[in-house]
Amino acid sequence: MRILLDNFSKSFGSTKVIENMKLEVGSGEMLALLGPSGCGKSTTLFAICGIHRPTGGRILFGDRDVTDLPSQMRNVGVVFQSYALYPHMTVAENIGFPLKVKGVNAADIRKEVERISGLVHIGNLMERRPAQLSGGQQQRVALARALIRKPDVLLLDEPLANLDAKLRLEMRSEIRRIQRETGITAILVTHDQVEAMSMCDRIAIMKEGEIVQLATPADMYNDPRTAFVAGFLGNPPITFLRGVMKEGSFAMPESEIRVPVSIKAAEGTKLTLGVRPEHFNPAGDVSVVGKVTFAETQGRENLYDVQIAGGSLLRSIQPVRNDVTVGDEVKWAIDSKGVFVFDDDGRRL
Ligand SMILES: Nc1ncnc2c1ncn2[C@@H]1O[C@H](COP(=O)(O)OP(=O)(O)OP(=O)(O)O)[C@@H](O)[C@H]1O
Numbered sequence: 434m435r436i437l438l439d440n441f442s443k444s445f446g447s448t449k450v451i452e453n454m455k456l457e458v459g460s461g462e463m464l465a466l467l468g469p470s471g472c473g474k475s476t477t478l479f480a481i482c483g484i485h486r487p488t489g490g491r492i493l494f495g496d497r498d499v500t501d502l503p504s505q506m507r508n509v510g511v512v513f514q515s516y517a518l519y520p521h522m523t524v525a526e527n528i529g530f531p532l533k534v535k536g537v538n539a540a541d542i543r544k545e546v547e548r549i550s551g552l553v554h555i556g557n558l559m560e561r562r563p564a565q566l567s568g569g570q571q572q573r574v575a576l577a578r579a580l581i582r583k584p585d586v587l588l589l590d591e592p593l594a595n596l597d598a599k600l601r602l603e604m605r606s607e608i609r610r611i612q613r614e615t616g617i618t619a620i621l622v623t624h625d626q627v628e629a630m631s632m633c634d635r636i637a638i639m640k641e642g643e644i645v646q647l648a649t650p651a652d653m654y655n656d657p658r659t660a661f662v663a664g665f666l667g668n669p670p671i672t673f674l675r676g677v678m679k680e681g682s683f684a685m686p687e688s689e690i691r692v693p694v695s696i697k698a699a700e701g702t703k704l705t706l707g708v709r710p711e712h713f714n715p716a717g718d719v720s721v722v723g724k725v726t727f728a729e730t731q732g733r734e735n736l737y738d739v740q741i742a743g744g745s746l747l748r749s750i751q752p753v754r755n756d757v758t759v760g761d762e763v764k765w766a767i768d769s770k771g772v773f774v775f776d777d778d779g780r781r782l
């Protein structure tokens with residue numbers, strides 16, 4: 434089921450949170466709403482769900498205008514960060530509850546509960562109560578409960594935020610598998626870029642109530658339109674250098690660094706250079722001397738912060754090596770093919 438936000442706006446009193454948002458989520462697609470705290474992700478999701486009434490614009494499911502429909506008539510499945518299972522009910526009763534409310538008979542409920550619990554792999558937990566489950570198991574129950582009514586749309590707001598790192602990893606791929614198997618159209622709200630990149634077909638990056646870029650994870654990473662987007666994706670994050678255009682290169686007044694850039698800008702134009710950590714290492718083409726101020730091993734890779742002339746930092750990620758520690762001077766190099774150039778307002782050039 435396609436979801437369309439047509440000039441959707443939402444204010445709380447005089448506070449405008451979203452203004453004229455346009456967004457189309459394709460049928461069967463999983464889309465991430467990604468952005469910093471307070472940018473309006475949940476507000477958007479709540480409006481799609483029917484909890485918030487838009488101040489302006491329309492919301493369509495397929496060709497049907499649902500703007501004025503109450504939540505329970507929209508046929509949406511919802512999973513939030515706190516999954517709020519009913520503590521006194523068993524797992525089976527929790528999952529079957531939405532059907533019971535609808536008046537479905539006991540035999541049919543049992544059949545559906547069995548089907549859906551198989552899908553989310555909790556068939557062996559049916560008689561337990563929520564308190565007797567791990568966080569990941571509880572989240573699976575919440576997901577099963579959201580899916581049992583065969584919703585047209587699945588809405589997820591930070592569903593993994595309460596889980597520990599290992600469970601988060603496991604549930605990331607599980608939610609994606611279930612979304613694919615059911616073919617349901619899904620929107621995932623998150624401020625975790627790794628979650629958005631790994632789980633979704635496309636990502637909408639939001640800033641202050643606006644979608645600033647909408648693209649596949651790969652396009653978003655390789656072709657960010659702004660410094661904000663470039664800074665939001667990538668772990669460890671990109672580093673930025675400030676400089677000016679000089680004779681076809683990015684130049685820093687405080688250092689000898691000259692990075693050839695293939696953009697058109699007048700001499701002296703202020704530029705920001707974005708360098709991802711994988712593009713600063715011994716193999717690059719533009720030599721840079723600096724001092725290691727931070728070193729950390731991440732198991733398979735090492736992470737370094739290197740302070741260069743003028744005090745700016747460059748970050749480097751490299752296969753594990755034991756010959757460099759904090760305080761060392763290094764001569765590594767920027768891969769000029771991998772850099773991004775932005776103007777003074779953060780727009781990509
Ligand atoms: N019921 C409300 N009344 C007034 N202001 C609200 C209300 N709900 C949200 N806001 C404001 O709207 C803005 C967006 O909030 P929203 O909850 O959508 O952010 P978010 O992107 O989900 O952030 P987070 O990542 O922290 O969950 C915030 O400035 C928030 O204070």
Ligand SMILES: [Mg+2]
Pocket residue numbers: 474475476
């Ligand atoms: Mg939120």
